[in-house]
Amino acid sequence: MMLDSLVNPTDLRLSLPPTIWLETEHFEQAQIDAQLATNEENQWQRYLNGLALSGFETWLQERLPEQRLSRGIATDETASQTICYLTVGEFKLGLITTEHLLDELVNVPSNSLEVPELAAHFYVVLEVAEEEEQVLVRGFLRYDQLSSYLSTNRQPSNGFYHLPLSLWDAEPNHLLVYCRCLEPNAIPLPVAPTEAVSSQTTTSPITTNQPDPNQPNPNPTGTNPATVNKLGQWLQGLVDEGWQALDSLLGPGMDLAISTRQMQTSVKRGKLVDLGIHLDDQSVALLVTTTREPQEKIGVLIQLHPVGGARYLPTNLNLSLLSQTDRILQEVQSRNQDNYIQLKPFRGTSGQHFSVEVSFGDVSVREEFEL
Numbered sequence: 560m561m562l563d564s565l566v567n568p569t570d571l572r573l574s575l576p577p578t579i580w581l582e583t584e585h586f587e588q589a590q591i592d593a594q595l596a597t598n599e600e601n602q603w604q605r606y607l608n609g610l611a612l613s614g615f616e617t618w619l620q621e622r623l624p625e626q627r628l629s630r631g632i633a634t635d636e637t638a639s640q641t642i643c644y645l646t647v648g649e650f651k652l653g654l655i656t657t658e659h660l661l662d663e664l665v666n667v668p669s670n671s672l673e674v675p676e677l678a679a680h681f682y683v684v685l686e687v688a689e690e691e692e693q694v695l696v697r698g699f700l701r702y703d704q705l706s707s708y709l710s711t712n713r714q715p716s717n718g719f720y721h722l723p724l725s726l727w728d729a730e731p732n733h734l735l736v737y738c739r740c741l742e743p744n745a746i747p748l749p750v751a752p753t754e755a756v757s758s759q760t761t762t763s764p765i766t767t768n769q770p771d772p773n774q775p776n777p778n779p780t781g782t783n784p785a786t787v788n789k790l791g792q793w794l795q796g797l798v799d800e801g802w803q804a805l806d807s808l809l810g811p812g813m814d815l816a817i818s819t820r821q822m823q824t825s826v827k828r829g830k831l832v833d834l835g836i837h838l839d840d841q842s843v844a845l846l847v848t849t850t851r852e853p854q855e856k857i858g859v860l861i862q863l864h865p866v867g868g869a870r871y872l873p874t875n876l877n878l879s880l881l882s883q884t885d886r887i888l889q890e891v892q893s894r895n896q897d898n899y900i901q902l903k904p905f906r907g908t909s910g911q912h913f914s915v916e917v918s919f920g921d922v923s924v925r926e927e928f929e930l
Contacts, residue, residue, distance in 0.1 A: 577618075577731055579694040585613040603854045604656070608643040611656040611685040614694035616645060622735055623647065642671050644679065649743040653679035657686055658856075659905050660697060661913045662883045663724040667705070669715035675749045678702060681734060684727055691903055698727025699734045703746050787927045790849045791857055791909050793826045802828035808844055808866065825850040825858075831866065832917045832924050841873055842866045845917060845926065852906050857930045861915055862901040863893070871896045873919070878902060881914040888913075 589609030596605040616628055631644030631651065645652045653671055665684050671677045680702055686695040705722075713720050728734075788799045808829040829846040844866045850858035863878045865871060872893040880889040880902050889902045902915075907930045916925045 577696045579614040579618045579696065581610060581614050581692040581694060582617075585610055585617070588613050604641060607658065607687045607689070608641075608654070608656045610687050610689065611654055611694055612643050612645060615654060615683065615685055615696070618694075618696075619645070619647060623738055626738060641666060642668055642677075642682075647738050650681065650738055650741075651679040651748075653677075653682045655682055655684050657684070658689075659888075659907055660684075660686060660724055660882070661888065661905070661907055661911050663886060664721045665698075665724055665727065667720045667722055669718055669720055672702070672705060672709070672720070673749070678748045680743060680746045680748065681737070683734070684724070688903065696731045698724065698729045699731065700727050701737070701746055702748060787912070787929050788847075789929050790847070790859065791930055793828065793849045794824070794851050794857070798826070798828055802830050802847070805829050805846065829864075830926070832863075834917070834919050834922050834924060841869055843872060843876065843917070845915065847915075847928075850906075856906045856908060858904060858906040859928075859930070860901065860904045862899050863917060864899045871898060872900065875919065876900070877916075877918045879916045879918070880905075881916060883912045885914070 589606050592609030592612070593602045593606040596602040612630065616630070619626070620628060626648045627646075629646045631646055641655060641657070643654050643656065645654060655665060655667060657665070667682065668677075671679070671682075681699050682702070682705060683699040684697040686697050687693075688695065708722075708726065709720060713722070786799070788802070789797075793799075805827050808831070825848050827846065827848045829844045832843050832845050834843075842865075844864050846862040846864055848858075848860040848862075850860075852858045861878065861880065863872065863876065874893055874895050874897075876893040878891050878893075878900050879887050882888055891900045891902060893900050907913075909930055911930045912928070913930075914925055914927050916923050918924075
């Protein structure tokens, strides 16, 4: 049974991904899981894995009460940094955990596909929004689908396959159908050499050097690239031109209601946003807080504030976060008497690209950023 005919990732991704709300016991279990890391650097990823595993396990138990669920143990430390395992009946699921998908690329450890002990029938992408206490189910793929794709499209880089999010099936109900109706032997997995009974079961991906047409285009519009604000350099004291200290932009003593966990390692700057006459000459300012986070991550908080003595933002003003391929990842709109609006804080690694757009009606202003 193959549900390819039902899958149209482009259409399905127009709707929000299913959200799993995390409970206190999920955080407690994740803290225990983090202590299993062999070194301090891996503790944060282990913690995220624990949240994803606990949340998704609860989600599956509610929808597949007839199935027996058990947690697996990865035997490879490299793979276990970003993947953990869950057994559903006789199916093995590899849960790929990430903090965000700004670049819309899913990093799959190559060992998790090529080493028989680590291969899984299904690979599920879970995005953990720790501060929002949420896990988002971003998509899944069968092993045979992944292996077929990789046989003609990809080779690993630094131990990972970097696969476009659009490749993944965004409808988790398809996964539930597979778990209920499919036989595990319908998805053959690689076996260890001593256990191999047929060369037909060795399904390690075949790699080529062909360029990948699904690789995100860093300049999808084909226009001249705009100025990119490099937030990583802000933390080194090199702030891009045009961004001002908040006191000079908003006036001293302004209550910005900015909350970050490490204010002492953050840089806050703002820039006036000119939307022309559409706001009746009322100006607004885009504020960006950049924070140095553990594990060499960079945290970002984006807000939009009124300036020039105005107390409230104009209504129906939109603030959007866009991925490298111009997909809207977050969006918020001002309401009547909003003092400010903000996007959910997020973080990423150096070099990742995103855009922020402020729009009102058919007029918009965009800023490009790189972590």
